[in-house]
Amino acid sequence: MAGRIDRDGPAAATGHPRASHRTAGSSWSGRRPRAARVIFLAGAGERGNAGALRGWATMCVGVGQDAPGWRPGAGPSASVTRKQEQNMSRFTGKVAVVTGAAQGIGAAIAARLAEEGAAVAVVDLTAERAQATVDAITAKGGLARAYGCDVAVKPEVEAVFERVAAELNGLHILVNNAGITRDNLFFKMSAEDWSSVLTVNLTSAFNCSQAAQKVMVAQRYGKIVSLSSRSALGNRGQANYAAAKAGIQGLTATLAIELGPYNINVNAVAPGYIATPMTAATAERVGSSAEEHQKAAAERTPLRRVGTPEEVASVVAFLASEDASYVSGQTIYINGGAR
C-alpha cells in the first residue's frame, strides 16, 4: 500500500545502497540510514532507481518497523536492538517531502528532518539545484534524494508525488516551503507579479497538499506543515505576498478540519525576518547590504536579532513530530516577539 513502508519487503534487509545514483532529472544518495523512518523530500527519482530506493526503504523498515501491524507514528517494534534504539529519533521510518529545499529555510528543514531519521525528498525547480542539499545530508550519514519540480504546475506536482510514493514506498510528512517575493507598492504592482506570487506561494500548497493527501488519507497518517509569514498580517510593498501567506493560514485551518478525521495534522509556521538568500535579495533590491538590512530588522525585534533557518526548522520538526500530535489547524509565529 502506498505510504506504508513496512509491507513490501522482508523485515530485515542485509544491506543498503551506499553509492550515489544520478540520472538526468533526478538523483538520490544514501549512506548510512540511522533509523527506520523515511522522509519524503520532493524532487528526486528516476524509474530506473526505483528498485534501489525500494530496497533502501525496505532496509530502513527492517531496522525497527518490522512488527506486524506497525503503522507510521506507532513507534519502534520490540525487535529493535538497544543500539538501533539509540540511533532512532522522531522521524525514524518516515518519508518527508520538502519543497523549495535547495537553499535557505527549506534546506535547513530538510537537514533537520534527515538528522532525526527521516528519508527526505528534496524538491526544487530542478534536481540539480536540490543536489547540494542532498549532498550535505548524505555527508552527515542521512538519506535524501533530489527531485526537480515546479510546484506551481499541478501536473508536475502530481507526477513527482507519484514517483516519490512509488520510489520511497511512502509519504508521511509534507513541508510546503517553496516561495518567492515580487515586492512593489500596490499602485505599481503588475498583474503578473500578483499572480506569480499567489501561484508559487499559495497554489503550490494546494497542489502539493492535494497530491499528498491521497497517500496520507489511505494510510490514516500524515503531517502537513506550510510556510506562512509574519507578512500575512500586512506589510508595505507586499500586497501579493501578504495575501498569499494569509491564504496559507486559511488553507491550513480548513485542511485541518477536513483531514483531521484521517489522522492528518495540518499546521503552518509564520516566520519573521530570517536571514536567507530571499532576504539578501530584498536587501539588494532596496539598495542595502544584507548586514545593514538585518541590523535594521534586529532593532525592530524584541529579541534584538534576526532569525536563522535552523530556528524555523526546529519548529517545523516539532509540528511534524508526535510531540505535536494534538496540534492541528494552527499557525505558529517564529518572529522573535515582533509584531
Ligand SMILES: NC(=O)c1ccc[n+]([C@@H]2O[C@H](COP(=O)([O-])OP(=O)(O)OC[C@H]3O[C@@H](n4cnc5c(N)ncnc54)[C@H](O)[C@@H]3O)[C@@H](O)[C@H]2O)c1
Ligand atoms: N526568509 C524569510 O525571512 C522568510 C520569512 C517568512 C516566510 N518565509 C517563507 O519561507 C519559505 C522559504 O524562504 P527562504 O527565505 O528560504 O527563500 P529562498 O528564496 O532562499 O528559497 C526558496 C526556494 O524555493 C525554490 N522555489 C521557488 N519557486 C519554486 C517553484 N515554483 N517550485 C519549486 N521550488 C521553488 C527556490 O528555487 C529556492 O530554492 C518561503 O515560503 C518564504 O516565503 C521566509
